[in-house]
Amino acid sequence: MPGRCGSAAIVGGSMAGLYAAAILRRHGWDVDVYERNPVELAGRGAGIVTHDAMLHALEAAGLELNGDIGVSVAKRRVYACDGAVIGEMPFPQTNTSWDRLFQMLRSAIPEGRYHLGRHIESAAPHDDGVTLHIAGGGEAQADLVVAADGFRSTLRGQFLPEVAPIYAGYVAWRGIVDERAFSREAQAALFDCFAFCLPPGEQILGYPIAGPGSDVRPGFRRYNFVWYRPADEEGELRRLLTDDSGKTHDLSIPPPLIAKAAIKDVIEAARKTLAPAFAEAVALTPMPFFQPIHDLAAPRMALGRVALLGDAAFVARPHVGAGVTKAFEDGLALAQALAAAPDISAGLQAFERRRLPAGERIIERARRLGAYLQAQLKTPEERAHAERHLSPDAVMRDTATLDFL
Secondary structure: OOOOOOEEEEEOOOHHHHHHHHHHHHOOOEEEEEEOOOOOOOOOOOEEEOOHHHHHHHHHOOOOOOOOOOEEEEEEEEEOOOOOEEEEEEEEEEEEEHHHHHHHHHOOOOHHHEEEOOOEEEEEEEOOEEEEEEOOOOEEEEOEEEEOOOOOOHHHHHHOOOOOOEEEEEEEEEEEEEHHHOOHHHHHHHOOOEEEEOOOOOEEEEEEEOEHHHEOOOOOOEEEEEEEEEOOHHHHHHHHOEOOOOOEOOOOOOHHHOOHHHHHHHHHHHHHHOOHHHHHHHHHOOOOEEEEEEEEEOOOOEEOOEEEOHHHOEEOOHHHOOHHHHHHHHHHHHHHHHHHOOOHHHHHHHHHHHHHHHHHHHHHHHHHHHHHHHHOOOOHHHHHHHHOOOOHHHHHHHOOOOOOO
16 A cells, blocks of 8 residues: 555544544544534434445445445336326435434444544644644644534635635425324325425425334335425525524524424425425424525645545535535545555645546536526526426436436
């Protein structure tokens, strides 16, 4: 192995950080993970679409899949707003959950190397490595730092302060519902496929995922949906980001603080505009939550001895369904580049040359797929142009695929 291994500090203990830690350990690095939250990141439950590249990356990190990564479906289907089927095609794919992947990755990191409640405030590169400054006092030393601390990345803000998320003009409402809560009709409509509904100016999609304890038995699964709705920044988005106390949050709002009126409104909107099975899913969700959709693209991923990866480098709109896969491929490329290079600096430069174009392609593709939703806030001409790409066949063919890479 041409490259030399040393000590690596991973800033951020979620998907991107855990995968980077696992793959670097696999390549012989001495790794510590620093997570700012004081408790384990568990119970998030969101659905994640798998891709062959994701499964390859997990295998490269030495993680056993054991055939239970998630729930497989054989086809995709589009429903009209009245519930009629207006499109269907064969499309085998496996859907997993945030919980399942997190547990798998977390098990690969020894307890003493995953540090909770450690907020890294800044990084100071020097000739022998990098010094990390920990909030509240304390330091950590490493030969290599991996910034995997998400789209609000503290380290990206330090090194690239000009890079900031750009609001796309719409939000994604999300929810998870137990299979047994659904009516028989809704179960039959939703649990055998990856489903879509395309109300005017909006889009909802959903798919089954494993239930608690990675249970994939029929009747014990859960349903994950994502509902895209336009929201102008100064009007509707600001209202959604304002909690019941009157406080308006910046960029996003914690799910428990979403105003009761906003949740009531979205349930009523679902009843009026969505296919009945999807409307039922929204109404049954114990705690619907939303995320404003942003774009973010860093011009660099190698910053001295600091590497940006995952959402710290690129945040693509969710239509590609590749956020986790992209983060894993970043981590795998980083480990491979470091292994092949004569030193850390050369390895990071090789990593950037490989992954920067991939991040840019995913951003471009996700913007194209989301153009219809964004255009709802623009001129009639812009809406008409964007709608050319919104047919049931196009949506089924292009959503959550990586064929363009």
